[in-house]
Amino acid sequence: MGLAPTAEAQSHNAGSTPSQAEQDAANGLPVEDVQTFAEVFERIKRTYVEQVDDKTLLRNAMRGMLSQLDPHSEYLDADAFQNLRESTEGEFSGVGIEVGLRDDQLTVIAPIDDTPAARAGVQPGDRIVAIDGTPTNDLSLQEAVDLMRGEAGTDIELLLLRDGEQEPRKVTLTRESIQSESVSSRLLEPGYGYLRISQFQSRTGEQTRDALDSLTTSGPLQGLVLDLRNNPGGVLSSAVDVADQFLSSGLVVYTKGRLTDDDMRFTAHARTTAPDVPLVVLINGGSASAAEIVAGALQDQGRAVLMGTRSFGKGSVQQVMPLGNGDGLKLTTARYYTPSGRSIQAEGIAPDVRVVRGRLEVEDNSGFQLRESNLRGHLLNGDPDQATDSIDTPIAADDYQLGEALNLLKALNVVQRPRAGQGADTGKRTQTEKSTDSAP
Known part of the structure; x- marks a missing residue:
């Protein structure tokens, strides 16, 4: 893709024979700059303090050409190209x-x-x-x-x-x-799950689906924390797959570039792994690229509450292209946009609830209260599902943001909980009354 023709080329008199320089200009090549490049190339070869071969000079020229475009475009030699493929595979x-x-x-x-x-x-x-x-x-x-x-x-x-x-x-x-396995999960408390995605690799979507299935083996979830902190991003399609597991419809992300092929739209499918679980997503300054795609989609669609600090702000898409000599080219080809049309490039995503990193410390004289459960030989609750070991150390003592996310999930459940007197019997009676009222 060359530069646009110069004004001189556009005003060329069609009745005359174009020179080679004019033909090059019409094809979009800045002739004087190309000549300058050849002159610099020749002077380096002839006068540099050490001899440099042509291949090295040309590779360095291509690296410099890409490095000045943006921080994410680069020329990859064969080893770097292989390293990138390996890191994508994990x-x-x-x-x-x-x-x-x-x-x-x-x-x-x-x-x-x-x-x-x-x-x-x-x-x-x-x-x-x-x-x-x-x-x-x-x-x-x-x-x-x-x-x-x-x-x-x-x-x-x-x-x-x-x-x-x-x-x-x-x-x-x-x-x-x-x-590296990009996905890990565990139960924070009965009914409250924790799903950590450290980066987006080719199998992250599949691993997320398996983790969600594992979290629900002991019963349905009352809430889930999706931890995207310090997630540097990765494969775009995996990010779309993860967001799709929490969304049953609507736009996930779309991209816009100079070429038609770079304009893409990704939408959620009706088949969803976790469509209704209350969801809190943790982000911070290390959440970038594909992690921001997921966070932005869930925020724009009102599917989750974002908690933490502002994300990194990488809103561009790179394509990795193999070259004929075995090297590769990583080139920024598009910007991506959240469902509401936000470009977060250099801006990042602001959380709904700002919570900075911290540490919970209990004072020595904090007035510890003795409870029945602290007495030796106390009777159990009687519900076998409740006969679990209590957690001695609050989650917030090790991870304050995670502790706040769990508290928010519990608060959401309290808000959505049926009020006293609206139990199962009342629900049945109300349903019967509605059926009677609708009779002819």
Whole structure:
């Protein structure tokens, strides 16, 4: 796709024979710039302090051409192309960090769950100042990723600077062969489920469906927390599949690009895994791209309450295209929009309920109250379903945002609960009265 023809080319006199330069201009090539590129290329070959082969110069030129478009477009050599495919499938060797460029600085978008980076306390927004002593300010995004990837069992030293800190700190991580399952789940309390999606891989939709089935084996859910915090995104189709499991109709997301093929619309299907379960979605500054697609769709359709902090704000779609030489091209081809028409590019999604990270601490003299259940030998409730071990430590003590999400789900159930006197018998009587009233 060349540039538009110049004014000179458009006003060319059809009665004369066009020169080669005019023909090139009419085809959209800026002739003078092409000539300048050839001149620079030749001068580098002839006078640079070290000899550089033509292939290297051309590859570097293509990398530079893409890197100046946006932070997510890049030229991928064969190894980088293979690494990207592996990470999409959920298996690669590294430390488990999704990175991007923010204000021209290499920045952590999100650590992947249960990886060396996550266990070491790496957080979204941490700036990576150096990798094994190599400053990152002169590295491309792909060069930085290549440095962090490596053989499992080898160490890597990162120099990290966090907002509010004056001095960077060193973190030594040991690379692992990471086979990440993108979905995990558990019951927070009887009837209240927790579903965590760490990234969107090719099988995330299927794994989410299995997790929802597993959560309901002991009975229907009264509420569900969908945790998309620190989820850096991934495969668009998987994000649509996940949102579809909570929506029975309507638009999920649509994309708009320069080409007709890049204009796509994704809608929910009637067959839905969890259409009616009260839902709270947790997001934060590490929730990006595909995670924002899910959050935005559920928010716009009024299907869920979003809780946490504003998301990352990556509202663009990239296509990964194989090239004939075995390399690849990752190119931004469209913007995506939530069902209501919002583009969240560089804006992010604001939660319905803002809750920042925190920690719940119980004071030493907080007035602990003795209850029947604390007495030795107390009688059980009599309902076998209620004979479960109590949770000694509140969820909020370890994860304040998650604790608040659970409290909100309980509040939603209280609001929707039938009032006293509207039990099963009353419901039957009301139904009979309605039937009588409708008789001829």
